[in-house]
Amino acid sequence: xxxxxxxxxxxxxxxxxxxxxxxxxxxxxxxxxxxxxxxxxxxxxxxxxxxxxxxxxxxxxxxxxxxxxxxxxxxxxxxxxxxxxxxxxxxxxxxxxxxxxxxxxxxxxxxxxxxxxxxxxxxxxxxxxxxxxxxxxxxxxxxxxxxxxxxxxxxxxxxxxxxxxxxxxxxxxxxxxxxxxxxxxxxxxxxxxxxxxxxxxxxxxxxxxxxxxxxxxxxxxxxxxxxxxxxxxxxxxxxxxxxxxxxxxxxxxxxxxxxxxxxxxxxxxxxxxxxxx
Numbered sequence: 001x002x003x004x005x006x007x008x009x010x011x012x013x014x015x016x017x018x019x020x021x022x023x024x025x026x027x028x029x030x031x032x033x034x035x036x037x038x039x040x041x042x043x044x045x046x047x048x049x050x051x052x053x054x055x056x057x058x059x060x061x062x063x064x065x066x067x068x069x070x071x072x073x074x075x076x077x078x079x080x081x082x083x084x085x086x087x088x089x090x091x092x093x094x095x096x097x098x099x100x101x102x103x104x105x106x107x108x109x110x111x112x113x114x115x116x117x118x119x120x121x122x123x124x125x126x127x128x129x130x131x132x133x134x135x136x137x138x139x140x141x142x143x144x145x146x147x148x149x150x151x152x153x154x155x156x157x158x159x160x161x162x163x164x165x166x167x168x169x170x171x172x173x174x175x176x177x178x179x180x181x182x183x184x185x186x187x188x189x190x191x192x193x194x195x196x197x198x199x200x201x202x203x204x205x206x207x208x209x210x211x212x213x214x215x216x217x218x219x220x221x222x223x224x225x226x227x228x229x230x231x232x233x234x235x236x237x238x239x240x241x242x243x244x245x246x247x248x249x250x251x252x253x254x255x256x257x258x259x260x261x262x263x264x265x266x267x268x269x270x271x272x273x274x275x276x277x
Contacts, residue, residue: 003037003078005109005131005175011037012197017176017209019199020217023049023066027214028073038199039074040211041067041081041107043141047223048215055140058084060098064105071106080133081107085141088112092124099130111178113139115165119172126173134169136162137203138181149226151202153186166190166198178211179203181228202228 011017019038022028023045031039045066046058067081081102088095099110109131112118122132137152153159162182169177176197179187184204191198191206200207212229215221219234249255264272 002074002076002108005078008037008078009175009196012195012208017197017199019209019211021045021211021213021215022070022073025069025073028070031214032074032077036077037209038211039070039077039079040111041070041079042213043082043084044213046084048213048221054144056085060084060087060101063087064101067102067105067107078109079107080109080111081105083110083112088118088121092121095121096125096128096130099125099132103130109133109175111135113141115161116168119168122169122172122174132172132174133199134166134172134174134177135180136165136169136177136182137179140180149181151181151183153183159183159186159189162186163190163193166194170194170196176208179207202226 008017017037019040020031020036021042021044022031022039023041028039041063043055043058043063046052046055046062049066050058050062052058063081063084067079071079083095083098083102087098095112102110110125111133112122113135114121115136122134125132138149143150143152153162163186166177174196176199177190177194178199178201179190180200181202182190182200182204184206187198187200187203188206191208197208199209199211201211213221216224216226216229217232219231219236220239222236246255
């Protein structure tokens with residue numbers, strides 16, 4: 001039985017929540033075996049899996065495709081899927097319909113960006129029974145259009161707005177809120193102010209949980225290197241090394257060796273030789 005939204009909510013003030021992104025069956029299987037609390041099918045998959053410059057081009061079809069693959073792998077983790085850009089901003093009806101698509105694809109909950117301005121939309125999604133994770137601070141779908149990648153909550157006024165946004169999302173019914181690139185002081189204040197868990201990404205140690213992009217922490221995606229990422233492996237270097245070794249083995253005839261080949265039965269081989277003669 002996999003984790004439920006309630007399991008996540010009850011961890012607040014008791015045990016930190018672990019979250020990693022996942023976009024495909026193979027890596028999701030490994031994350032699930034590691035007993036990660038939440039696998040987030042992020043729209044960041046558009047960048048690390050599809051090569052987009054940012055998350056803006058990601059479509060609902062692509063998010064459903066990623067979600068289906070991840071959900072087939074999980075046995076223990078909660079699966080949360082991102083609503084991509086313009087899948088929920090145009091109308092509440094669209095937001096509900098697209099949330100339903102992600103749930104049908106295998107997600108247990110959806111995540112969308114925005115503060116008080118999106119609270120009514122979140123409330124409507126929650127009202128029909130779909131759990132929602134909020135997302136404030138840096139909002140990759142829209143913030144980068146006006147500000148670029150900048151730390152949020154560095155001034156008194158911006159801090160007050162972030163706290164107000166968090167309260168509005170809590171009132172709308174979210175079960176948790178992702179805090180992205182918010183100063184650690186403001187993230188701590190938000191965490192201590194609201195009753196639902198906060199999940200930090202680049203927002204310091206005081207959040208109720210942490211999330212990283214899997215490809216960042218494994219050293220697989222090196223196009224962008226955020227300061228807040230702790231790289232646990234350098235798989236890109238190891239993979240290049242392995243592929244180079246393979247190429248060399250093929251060129252020199254070292255691969256395949258007899259250990260990687262199949263042979264005919266000797267009697268059948270003799271029959272074949274006679275037939276060909």
